[in-house]
Amino acid sequence: MSLPIHAILPQLRAQLARQRAVMLSAPPGSGKTTVVPVALLAEEWLAGQSILLLEPRRIAAKLAAGFMARQLGEEPGQRVGYRVRFESRVSSATRLEVVTEGVLTRRLQDDPELTGVGLVIFDEFHERSLQADLALTLCLDVISALRDDLKILVMSATLDTGPLSRLLHDAPVLRGEGESHPVAVEYLPGRLGPQPLPRELAGEVATAVVRALREQPGDILAFLPGAFEIRLTAELLRGALAPEGVLVHPLYGDLNLAAQGAAIEPDPQGRRRVILATPIAETSLTIEGISTVVDSGFKRQPQFDPNSGLSRLTTQRISRASATQRCGRAGRLGPGHCYRLWSLGEEQGLRPFDPPEILNADLCQLVLDLALWGVTAPEGLRWLDPPPAGHFSQARELLQGLDALESQGGLTPLGRMVAELPVHPRLGLMLAHAQEHGAVALACDLAALLSERDPLKSRDRSADIEERLHALAALRAHGPAAARSLDADPEACRRILQTSSQLGRLLTSRGRVKEKGISVGGLLSLAFPDRIAQRRPAGQGQYKLSNGHGARLAAHDPLNGCEYLAVAELDAGKAEGRIFLAAPLAREELFALWKGKIRKEEKVYWDEESGTVKAVCLTSLADLTLESAPQPKPDQEKLLSALLAGIRTQGLAVLPWTEQAQALRSRLESLRDWEPDAGWPDLSDGQLLATLEEWLAPWLTGLNRLEQLKKLDLAAILASRLDWRQQQELERAAPTHLQVPSGSRIRLRYAPGQPPVLAVRLQELFGLTETPRICHGRIPVTLHLLSPAQRPIQITSDLAGFWQGAYHAVKKELKGRYPKHYWPDDPLTAQATARAKPRS
DNA sequence: CTCTCCCT
Known part of the structure; x- marks a missing residue:
């Protein structure tokens, strides 16, 4: 069998023999995952050492290992093996080990020299998961400090190769061909703005799907942001398509295996199918028989906010790389067609690549992993994209507050224990503390529940985590039907129990019980002390979190009456978070558990x-x-x-x-x-x-x-x-007042930025030759000259000029109106008076 | 209006 990748194998061999690191960029369908690792097993420079192949998903790891083993005429566990969580097929004969990301990180932590390994291959590196980025950084550290003979091969589909090549000391970049059929792209710009409502989006997608059914043969795969839009679109399509006998299948991660299987397999009766999928169908799942893709251009992504320590789901435009990937899903069988619900112009505005997860994630686990590695600041290592400083310090402060890290960033004994548990550090801390309270089994169930998908599927499910615990108990005691009767998915429950028992094995018989009794809410508060929620006095389902943020329960949630909740999962929301998983926390227990952090102060x-x-x-x-x-x-x-x-x-x-x-x-x-x-x-x-x-x-x-x-x-x-x-x-x-010739003391009016004003009857000024001045003669006052009835007649700051000029006209007029008053012809020699006429 | 994936 010949695949496109065979064409560049000789070049790849030659480069790897000379170089420490090589990059191989080839589109899907090139065969790189299964051809390259096996082809390198016999290289001389490997000197009998083994190869580690990193795959981003368990299923991909197992499939790749199985495929390669059979090519060698073997079963997995001989020369080719795999190791994923809960399952491994490796032996002393294994030379090529396919691992998933957590396994590689753990392997590096346990044996930083990677003893016996000559080459680490990173597959699908363009996905840029947090763990793959971290593993690459740690491998580079291993090479520079301990193992200058270790080699690295980074394989990817489309990737911005420049920065990575530089990080790998100018590693050569080889490019391979893919094997796929041409896909015609058609743009259907619609009315979708940058933030479309789910209903608008579903309407546009449904319209495009109906058009695709008319114009193209075969099955159709449509990409939508999430389950909600998928449900809306399915309703619209079922209404429109029922008579035509077209099948509509939703496909997203929360569906059980049977439903996912139904979406992936072609219809045995050969009816046409429309699959409405989240990005799960971009890389994780491959659907048989697709020839047409409808791409909404949106996806839902978590946005981590280091200020609140919470994530929020946001619906965003996809990247051009993502659009290319989606398009390619139509060309696996033969020539295909792809409808894009945007315009060529809009396409120019799309980001070229998805941002790497490390820029947008909760970094708790990374900070703890680095501390276990012996590094307290990210600057000490080489990154393709370093973790953002704000996110890093948020995680560090959280871990310090939980007593997992020293103030300098080093691990505490508690932190060391937590770093070795395969759960989020918050949950690891809960497990560690549960030992003191004699509640390990309960804590294992809780940690597993919070690490896996929610087993309750009904749309009006309560946020009460105890309902999930009941479902787990029912499954344990009475089997799948009992879980199903509580509206829980037995498959999801079984996965949780599997995780729980793995945690239980890691924890048993460690530590001694110091305290007795703790509730579910109490345990959760140990993991999420920043998410202890207090009901607002007047609010309906509204709570305040201990980190200061607001959060809300769904309107009819039975948890609504609780004064305190320990919240495990919530979406940060725009103004107020939405609580998805929580447990009641009794006031007495809150005080008892947190007495060390409770403060009394006068305010x-x-x-x-x-x-x-x-x-x-x-x-x-x-x-x-x-x-x-x-x-x-x-x-x-x-x-x-x-x-x-x-x-x-x-x-x-x-x-x-x-x-x-x-x-x-x-x-x-x-x-x-x-x-x-x-x-x-x-x-x-x-x-x-x-x-x-x-x-x-x-x-x-x-x-x-x-x-x-x-x-x-x-x-x-x-x-x-x-x-x-x-x-x-x-x-x-x-001065407050000025004395005028009549003998009156007249108030001066001051206003900032203006000269002072002296409002005075004209007759009180007879005999005064010059305008009065204040401030040591520097500031002339402004005279508001008044009639005998205190009406303003003239405003002037030149009294001498007034007497000579305007006075005579004024006098004539006033004399007519106030004949009993004193109107001398020569005001300069006349006697001033505060009355009608001067006393004789 | 609950994305996806992963861990000795």
């Missing part, structure tokens, strides 16, 4: 609603307030700063700004304008608010409510900011 704070400062004694666990009691004798300093905080939120207007206080402030502000270098204090709003502690606080002793502020003498308080000399100078340079 004095500003209560907006009542306009007062309140003082309480709080019992809290992280961001949750467990108890709150009034504090009769609050700390004076805290009281004061809470009151100041209240003033800050309300603004300066809550202070009693009497006319006098305002005038004082205006005078000082004006002076600051006129004499910027004279050291006058800054009394602007911003500055006053910023320096409340300095100028206002000393006057607030013993006060705790806003209304008490009304008693303050603000003018005196502001004046006290000036020393004695400044106060004298203020009176001289910016």
Whole structure:
């Protein structure tokens, strides 16, 4: 049998003989997975050592091993073997061992020299899983420190080869051909925006599928983002296609094996089929007999947020690499056709490749693996894409908080134990602590449940994890039918039990029971202390998490009545997370389990609603307030700063700004304008608010409510900011009043940025030749000249000019209106008066 | 409106 990959085998052999690392890029169907490893077994440089072949999935590992073994006329476990979780076929004769990712990481940790291994092959490296990236990084570390004879071969479909080649010290890149048939691509741009609603998306896909059925022969594979859109599309299609006898099969990971099998196998009666699939059909499952693909262009992906430590599922546009991969699914049998629900223009906007998982994942396990490797900072190793610093430190802080890591990043004894358990570190910690509580068996079931798919499938299932435990118990005691009667999938339950018993074997007889009794919720809280949830007082199914974030139960979930929950799984959501798995946590148990982390503190704070400062004694666990009691004798300093905080939120207007206080402030502000270098204090709003502690606080002793502020003498308080000399100078340079020739003392009005205003009846100024000035003669006042009835007549800052000019016209007019008043012809020599006429 | 895969 000849495959395209045979053409480049000689080149590959030659390069591997010379180089430490080689890359081989070839599309699906080239035969690289099964041809290359066997072909290299007899190489001289291998010197009798074995080859490790890394596959991303168990099923692929077993299939590849089986295929290669049979090519050699053997069964797996002889020269070719495999090792995946729960199952291995290897012997002393095994020279080629196909492993999955977790097994390789474990192997590296147990034997960093990779004794007896001469070559590690990374298959499907373009998938860029977190574990494959980590394994490559660790292998590079092995080569540079311990094994300069170890070789690496990275095989992939389309991959951005440049950065990887550089990481591998300019490894040569060989390119192979694939064996596939041409696929015609047709663009069907629709109405789908960047964030389509599930209904819109399902409608577009259903329309395209109907068209494909009309225009193309054979079975059709449509790619949708998730199970929800698949259900919607199936409903639309079943309505439209029922009479034509076309079969519609959903296909996604949560389906049981029988349903997946039905979607994968051709129909025995030869009826046409439409398979509606998630990205599971992109690489993990191959469907027989597909000649047409309909690609929605979207997929659902988790988005990790290091701020909350939570992931959120988001529906995103796929990459061009992903679109190519999906398209290729139509060309396995013969020429195919692919409908893309976007335009050529939109295609230019797609990312060329999917981002590697390491950029977007929870890094707890990676941080722990590195610590076990002896590395506390990622900078110490060489990465294709280094783990993001924020994600890394979030994971590190979480593990430090759980006592798995020292403050320097090294493993604690507890952390070492957890690092060796095949579960997420959170669950490993729960298992470790469960030993002290004598609850290992229960904890194993819980850890397994949370590591595998949810066994409950009904759409209105409760988030209560105890319902899953009941299903497991039913399966153990009475078999599959009992589990099914509880709405649980027996297959999923069996997988959980398998994981649980593996964990049980790893944990038995370690440690001694120190404490007795712990509930399911209690155990979960040990793994997820940041996700202890407290019901909000008024909320319906709304909770607050101990990490400060909000979360919500489905409306009719029976868990709704619980005051406290330990939440194991939730989607971060946009504003509020959705709780998918949780268990009730009794208040007494919460206090008992977490007494070491529960704090009591006095909190004095500003209560907006009542306009007062309140003082309480709080019992809290992280961001949750467990108890709150009034504090009769609050700390004076805290009281004061809470009151100041209240003033800050309300603004300066809550202070009693009497006319006098305002005038004082205006005078000082004006002076600051006129004499910027004279050291006058800054009394602007911003500055006053910023320096409340300095100028206002000393006057607030013993006060705790806003209304008490009304008693303050603000003018005196502001004046006290000036020393004695400044106060004298203020009176001289910016007086409150000016005396005019009539003898009256007239108030001066100050406004920042403007000259002072003297509003005075014209007749009181007779005899005054020049405009009055203040601020040591530098600032002329603006005169608002008034009629005897106090009506404004003229505004001027040039009194001499007024007397000479405009006065005579004004006089004439006013004389007519106020004949009893005194209107002299020569205002400069006339006697000023505050009355109608001067006293004679 | 619950993606997918994986672990001595």
